[in-house]
Amino acid sequence: MDRRIAIDTDVCIGAGQCVLTAPETFTQDDDGFSEVLPDANPRSPRVTLAIQACPVGAISVREEG
Template sequence: MRVTTETDRCVGAGQCALLSPEVFDQDDDGIVVVLQPEPAEELREDVRQAEDLCPARTIRVLD
């Protein structure tokens, strides 16, 4: 699994960081930061949920 984001589209809602703090964080402006671009398999469900709930649809999870 590989996680990418389009930071220029991020609206700073923070759902990703709340759902999967091991993989996502936010910078000082609230923009998504990917901490683990290739997270462990046991984080898959949380990462997928973050992708689904992102209001800007900026998170992409590639298998």
């Protein structure tokens, strides 16, 4: 099964904790909201840390397939 990192854009407040925790996985768009980089590894331990660091719980990893 494949995993996919998801950011709930309705919940994200642009705090940037994910970018600080896992800059190889996350970036912020022009409005300051988080985005997942194209080559992001959803199995990275830093993704788990970023999920925990998000103050509003906007990040998740979902199983697909």
